[in-house]
Amino acid sequence: MDYDLGRMCRHAVDRSSGGLVDVNIEYFGTDDLLQYIADRNPHIECNEEALAIAEHMPHLRYLQIFGNKLTNEGLQAILDGCPHLESLDLRQCFNVNMDGHLGKRCIERIKDLRHPYDPTDDYPFDAEIADVGSSEEDYPSGFSEIDFLSDDDDYYEFSGGSDMSDFEHLYFD
Template identity: 70%
Template sequence: MDSLSPPQEPYRNWVELPRDVTASILWKLGAIEILTSAQLVCSTWRSICKDPSMWRSIDMHNLGDLWDMDYDLGRMCRHAVDRSSGGLVDVNIEYFGTDDLLQYIADRSSHLKRLRLVCCYSISDEGLSEVATKFPLLEELDISYCSLSKQALEVVGRCCPLLKSFKLNNQGCRNPHIECNEEALAIAEHMPHLRYLQIFGNKLTNEGLQAILDGCPHLESLDLRQCFNVNMDGHLGKRCIERIKDLRHPYDPTDDYPFDAEIADVGSSEEDYPSGFSEIDFLSDDDDYYEFSGGSDMSDFEHLYFD
């Protein structure tokens, strides 16, 4: 061999990696990639991918272009839940969650600690309230940009006494005439053990904020960005600064906020929607989204994925 030639890299057989190392690598791919590709590589990887320990956490938010996918996401999520064998503790069904899917998860996941339901417009007050009783160990909940009322929040608070982190974010609106403390009061009265609260774009006033401070004595982190009805001057603002370790004020920068932080125009039709999204963003039973059920390309190969 030419002495000037670069040394050859030794051949690596990835199948021979220790099982725990391979599992750690595969887990980082996410549920969709595991079910549709990784588990089909070889029998060793398939065996690892079917291990219940791989499915303690199911994160399906990284969907790429949701509207162009050929997969039945609901069915895929159900299969992932089945693989957890009751050991699921963390699940994210952002954008595609429904009452039926949430019920399926609740019936099989009594140890759930973290639940993320962002932009799940097909989850109703009744649906969330019904399953809340089955999540007694829940510690973290994110129901941002959903169409849920204070009644659902009250049920969640009563049924999930260990809740420590709660996110209820919406699009900010500068209109000072739109004031509502219902959600703030529900949080204050029924979630006393919260340590982290993010209510970006909420319409609460100083009254609602005062109630939260009184009702949640363990609060350490509070995000009030774009809560434009809150006035942080005077005694209330001082109290927040003295009590809350990580405090985000209504007019603080939104650079690190993971969603669109554009403020709704005063008097726009967007105010008709609790989340601040326009009508075109809402899903209905007639939307093309449901083409993924039944006749998708995936159905031709489901025996490979779901056996």
């Protein structure tokens, strides 16, 4: 019996209700699965781009990283790796917390700084965040199968076993 790991992952993503923070799809991930996860989890953090910028662009002066999922760690790396940075647009980068030392450092060092929650009226592109989590076609009634699961069904209980017989119809070909 083969497991459909992609299908299992999609189900877990849906169960997380946008609260997924970390997932490993190293051995079965596809571009479609990665897009599925990203579309449904606005809180996933990603510093890859920030770390690449910090490492490879030491002479950078202007950076607009609008709507990126970087965290304080990524922003710290950019500030450390790009000492000539004069302009930084962090609008819609909601994983960045500008309170404390990091925010103070940005204010003192960056001449033109746009904070994560600054208005986007002057942004030349559509800055509205779209909910692409599901469509009416997926669930015409407005409810997914997740909505019908009861809190009383011990769904979250860990049994310690690997019996997937209750879920065969979902995950096995």
